[in-house]
Amino acid sequence: MNERSSVAELAESLRSELNRYSIGGKLPSSRALVERYRVSPVTVSRALAQLAAEGLVVTRPGAGAFRARPRSAPQPAGDTSWQELALSAEAAGELVPRSVDASGVLVSLAQPPTGVIELNGGYLHHSLQPERAMAAALARAGRRPGAWGRPPMEGLPELRDWFARQIGGAVTAADVLITAGGQSALTTALRALAPPGAPVLVESPTYPGLLAIARASGCRPVPVPGDADGVRPELLAAAFEATGARVFVCQPLFRNPTGSVLSAERRAEVRRIARAAGAFVVEDDYAWALAHEDAGPLPATLAADDPDGVVVHVRSLTKATSPSLRVGALSARGPVLDRLRAIQVVDSFFVPRPLQETALELVGAPAWPRHLRAVAAELRHRREVLAGAVRSGLPALTVPHLPAGGYQLWARLPEGADEAGFAAAALRAGVAVAPGRPYFCAEPPGPYVRLSFAGVAGPAELTEAVRRLAAAAAGAGLPEPGRNA
Template identity: 60%
Template sequence: MKHDSSVAALADSLRADVHRMSPGERLPSSRSLVERHRVSPVTVSRALAVLAAEGLVVTRPGSGAFAAGRRPAAAAAEPADLGWQAVALGDRSVDAAGITWLLTPPPEGVIALSGGYLHPTLQPARPLAAAMARAARRPDAWEMPRLGGMPELRAWFARTVGGAVSPADVVITSGGQQSLTTVLRALLPPDAPLLVESPTYLGVLAVARASGLHPVPVPVDADGVRPDLLAEAFAMTGARALYSQPTFHNPTGTVLSGERRGQVLEVARAAGAFVIEDDFARHLGIASPPPPLIAQDADGRVVHIASLTKATAPSLRVAAVIARGPVAERIRATQLVEEFFPARPLQEALLELVSSPGWPRHLSAVRAALRSRRDALLTAFARDLPELRVNRPDGSLHVWARLPGGVDDTALAEAALRAGVLVSAGRPFFPAEAPAPYLRISYGTAASEPELAEGVRRLSSVLHS
């Protein structure tokens, strides 16, 4: 975040300088700009790239950067009348507000206790850079990959999931969100109901509604989704699929109990339905997670989505969908039609990363850091906000905090942002009405344990005011 703001500030300064220069005049050298503005060479390079993209400078390797020729200012034109599009587009809409909230970096100075990715200091930046460099040097790195994904990467995902899964059951996709889109479109027609845990992941609600599906809530308690209410929901709606996060559920962090895992599969079998298992946080376990549902699935009931983005970095958009039988063919065909295939260099880089000796060391370090941060956050809550009921998750990045009755969680989150701490209101995570006010508070996104404590202190001051 700070790095991006430095690039923008330097670009603004250089933009003003360029406007005073003659076309073809040379800008100061990169070394001079580093010394004058006290920034890194990378910041200078990126600021010049911004100006080059705007057409204000021309960069010549080995010679430097030069002011570009001036273009005559275009005459002011009447804004185009785009009102006709409202009629052509109809009444269907795509609401990305919740996802935008989660993906937009907070302003500088704001403590981030919201977000879905590890803080950059916990990401394997150097191993990833080395893996990408090795992958990019291969002569065939930019050729078309094998349809369905690189065989070695499919085999790695199959071994990781375990059970009766084979590499032939695996298709490599462009990240977990793309996997959700592909699976939902492959399984369900528009206007169909989709059972979801309540609360649930914001992204699946956005994808389902954009695809014309109707999310139907099934409540979650401390042991995961309730099988009795799940059976009722299947009977009442005729739904043919359940979206579930049985391991380190987002946003609550719960793990579906061993007894309920078998019950959920039995309920789905009786309803003739699929279970879409989103296993996004398996590698973020503070405690060892149970085997995935698909490992005990005997009849192709479970469609499993495995993603490594949460345990690595946001832009490593590679995941896997695992399924058996006719549904697997439907998913492969849908993925092929929608995106052809994920970029081969990313597949190669991910394979390099997970095959290296540093991969288990990275996961071990992340688990230790998440345990320490979770405990630090809970200690801060006990000290500054004892009136909140906060769970103690065994994995993932978040705690789920119930607020006192009568508190507006959305208003509280907005006030907290103004006070310098970013948290997520609980209401958007519910597919229908929320039974109580909640906050989702992330311990894996802050820079340090002292920052976690300061974030809770700021949140306490807002709530108590």
């Protein structure tokens, strides 16, 4: 029996016996519960904590656990209908919408029901996370002198220096701000660079979280198509000229969702085109630590060869570690850095020091490079397993590009297929996938789904997922390639 089920069973047993005790009466000691139920002290502690969270017991350090006074009956719900008008009424000329569409982000953040295989997620399965190394780093960080003091607003100098070295080129610690993860960094960057109502150029397709940030800021995302070598420079130049945009956001390395890498020739072109337009390039380097074992040497970042301060670089530790280690970095040169710093200070003051100290301990430990090598090997293996299973068991889906990094396959459905209907059928069959529509800020060129291979327990779940998807495809009437829909 695992620890989680033991805690649930003990909590249920104690819950059923509470009526034996008077209000304020003391429950048996932890030692007595350990002996009676033959469980560990940790299980007893967690079960009592669960009952305390439910308001059934009160725990007093050094004294024990006591039956709590029953909570008063909940007050009847009031009339909140007035909020509908208050939230929708907009002042004349208001550019920033009050409502925020987070549906594209929630698809990858929502935890599927028990028994559903998670091919919609955006984080490593806990078995791939460096849990032991993170726990040790957290313990060491907590013992550092001043670990709970206020950090510098820009971040710990040592952590800023580490990020600067990872970004490369002439980037120094003075060019780096520590942020609360990549999403926070992107939000700060767009708020600094694009006023409400302004157009923002984005790759098409692109990360839905970016589109949500742009729209929530009152900006207008404008798509710039690309191919297997990344964004097409001639279309980027035309988009700058047609819209007057001053910002282009891209993921040059293993773009989400396609997995494409911006070619060396186009990298210089993108910087040149943006510089000629008097615009910034926001480089979202989300997958810098997710290269597969067979990826070969990675290209330098756009920021590494940027003497004119065109590039604002974003990266994070989260994707390679844990959803809860929300530590990232913004890098920029010139006056824009002051604006980025000011916006971050207003929004959040600073990233908590214990989290920064933990990140610093983690990346400086011998376990860190071992973890990256293990992730690289496992992601490659999972990519091959999923791609092979799709080719043999689900020929209705085509994968135009097999990525050498990242954690997803971008699969196209046959023309005329209903991607939302397929995703719903897949969920009924026990597999959660991400429909392709939220990845486009304009009309998509066809139906797609994104299949993530990072959030499952292992390769066996990937083959089982494709088996279920094949049944879902048949049930949804998904046409075979080359046949009329």
